[in-house]
Amino acid sequence: MVVVRVCVGSSCHLKGAPEIVGLLEKKVEENGLGDEIALVGSFCAGKCNRVGVTVTVGENVYPGVTVDSFGEFWNDKVMTAVAADKGE
Ligand code: FES
Incomplete structure (x- = not known):
């Protein structure tokens, strides 16, 4: 299981965190990876970027x-981490 944390701090929220969460959810579903990937939100990761x-x-x-x-x-x-997690 790979844990993917999307920062939902205010800076990242303004730069599209809700859209990124939506894209991740769609990809996980499309690829049937619900058992391989855990999507969670996190507070500010201290890496606020100018973009993204x-x-x-x-x-x-x-x-x-x-x-x-x-x-x-x-x-x-993400896919590289999933493959590594599965030992591929
Ligand atoms: S708000 Fe996301 S890293 Fe700071």
Whole structure:
């Protein structure tokens, strides 16, 4: 199980945290990953960026996730973490 934390602090909220949560929920559902990924909200991760939202995947913190960069983030960071977690 990979825990994905989306910062819902005020800065990230204004920069699109609700949209990023929606995109994550959609991807998890589309890919049937409900048993592999736990989506949770977190308070300010202390990484407020000028652009985008801070998302933590397992132990790794990724600031600056935007709707535009989401696809790349999902493939590079989230799916990689899921594969590693499953020992692939
Ligand atoms: S509000 Fe998200 S890192 Fe600060």
